[in-house]
Amino acid sequence: MMIPSFTDTPSGNESGVFLAVDFGGTNLRCLLIKTELNTIRNKVQRSMVLDPKIPTGEILFSTIASFIVEFLEENKSFLEPRPEVLPVGFTFSFPIQQTSIASGKLIMWTKEFVASGVVGKDVVELLHAELAKRKYEWVKVVALCNDTVGTLCASTTEHPTAKIGVILGTGSNACYQERMEAITKINQEGASSSSSSSSEAASKKMIINMEWGGYDGFPSTPEDDEVNHMTRKQGQQRLEKMVSGRYLPMLVRVCMNKCIRCGWILNCFDQEKIGVWDKNEELSLIEIGKVEHDRSPNMDMARSFIIRFCEDKSLDKNAIPLHEVVLIRSLFHAIVVRSARYAAVAISTLIQHIVTTGEQLEELTVAIDGSVYHKHIGYKEELHASVDKCCKSLMMGPTPPEVHVVGTQDGSGLGAAIIAAVQVAH
Ligand code: BGC
Numbered sequence: 001m002m003i004p005s006f007t008d009t010p011s012g013n014e015s016g017v018f019l020a021v022d023f024g025g026t027n028l029r030c031l032l033i034k035t036e037l038n039t040i041r042n043k044v045q046r047s048m049v050l051d052p053k054i055p056t057g058e059i060l061f062s063t064i065a066s067f068i069v070e071f072l073e074e075n076k077s078f079l080e081p082r083p084e085v086l087p088v089g090f091t092f093s094f095p096i097q098q099t100s101i102a103s104g105k106l107i108m109w110t111k112e113f114v115a116s117g118v119v120g121k122d123v124v125e126l127l128h129a130e131l132a133k134r135k136y137e138w139v140k141v142v143a144l145c146n147d148t149v150g151t152l153c154a155s156t157t158e159h160p161t162a163k164i165g166v167i168l169g170t171g172s173n174a175c176y177q178e179r180m181e182a183i184t185k186i187n188q189e190g191a192s193s194s195s196s197s198s199s200e201a202a203s204k205k206m207i208i209n210m211e212w213g214g215y216d217g218f219p220s221t222p223e224d225d226e227v228n229h230m231t232r233k234q235g236q237q238r239l240e241k242m243v244s245g246r247y248l249p250m251l252v253r254v255c256m257n258k259c260i261r262c263g264w265i266l267n268c269f270d271q272e273k274i275g276v277w278d279k280n281e282e283l284s285l286i287e288i289g290k291v292e293h294d295r296s297p298n299m300d301m302a303r304s305f306i307i308r309f310c311e312d313k314s315l316d317k318n319a320i321p322l323h324e325v326v327l328i329r330s331l332f333h334a335i336v337v338r339s340a341r342y343a344a345v346a347i348s349t350l351i352q353h354i355v356t357t358g359e360q361l362e363e364l365t366v367a368i369d370g371s372v373y374h375k376h377i378g379y380k381e382e383l384h385a386s387v388d389k390c391c392k393s394l395m396m397g398p399t400p401p402e403v404h405v406v407g408t409q410d411g412s413g414l415g416a417a418i419i420a421a422v423q424v425a426h
Pocket of ligand 1: 024092093094095096110111146147148169170171173174211213240
């Protein structure tokens with residue numbers, strides 16, 4: 001899926017007060033931002049956890065609108081005097097068929113979200129309708145964007161050579177800056193109504209939301225297939241199910257249970273006492289990381305962890321032979337390393353596309369955000385080393401650019417505000 005975003009990276013001259021509403025995988029966030037020449041002067045924010053099992057779109061959008069209203073009430077002083085229109089940048093981190101910078105229909109839910117009645121609808125209209133019910137028509141979405149697009153736009157202030165935005169969090173995706181003439185999905189009319197800086201008027205560009213989570217060309221294992229069968233969108237989002245934080249614990253669970261069933265591990269215990277390992281699906285990526293990095297001589301922490309997810313929690317953790325605990329640690333590590341390497345291959349191939357089809361670049365920056373990238377110990381290092389290796393082995397033209405991979409934070413929210421600012425400036 002390659003989705004035009006109807007925006008380009010900002011020029012750096014945008015100023016004003018903007019609201020960013022960031023609806024992603026796990027959290028809903030509101031940010032009020034004052035910008036001056038693209039520099040954030042002031043900012044307040046608040047977030048809440050959103051349950052992916054929210055059953056209907058009505059409840060979902062009413063929750064988002066109520067949260068916005070409460071947030072604005074709390075921060076009235078930030079808005080004094082109240083503007084006639086408060087421009088909103090709305091980050092909606094799901095596949096959206098964008099029809100303009102401020103409108104787009106949900107193609108499908110990902111990351112196991114279920115809310116009914118939203119697919120095929122314009123998510124900006126749904127939000128405006130709920131805001132209108134609360135007499136908040138003056139709060140108006142002027143820019144709708146994906147979190148990858150927000151990440152890329154927010155990073156360009158600090159990293160002017162940024163061309164790629166990547167999210168490695170609950171879900172996974174990337175966007176990149178493409179030459180307008182190469183975007184066949186948009187005609188010239190679309191090109192002229194899109195936003196881009198004046199310096200680029202001659203060679204217009206637009207950011208493309210790749211929705212790379214849907215790529216299915218990487219080799220998969222029977223365990224990947226099992227995870228796929230357990231999910232709502234079977235057969236879709238295959239790359240996302242191999243790399244992102246929503247699915248890595250599922251993959252670990254499936255692999256552990258297979259190893260137990262086959263008698264490769266934990267056969268010191270009665271299989272009935274083990275039951276289905278992590279039956280209640282409580283395993284988190286944080287715990288996977290802890291086991292992966294347990295370097296103590298007897299691996300006590302890892303042992304306790306293995307028992308914690310067995311049916312019978314009174315099993316003796318010291319009965320597990322050390323080599324099995326080491327094997328389990330290696331299994332977890334392999335699953336995480338594969339995620340980082342697949343992401344690195346995808347990033348490097350995208351770099352190759354940009355440098356072999358676009359202008360000559362001396363430097364190119366990849367901006368990455370997301371909990372897996374930032375919080376999982378060792379992930380960043382593995383990813384950076386793998387991008388390095390891949391870039392060296394791929395054909396990158398006669399003078400390959402210097403590639404920088406940088407972590408950015410808050411991009412999905414800040415970027416939305418910056419894109420909103422670009423729209424207002426036009
Ligand atoms: C969504 C993308 C989003 C990514 C990261 C995926 O599940 O389809 O739109 O960018 O998650 O949040």
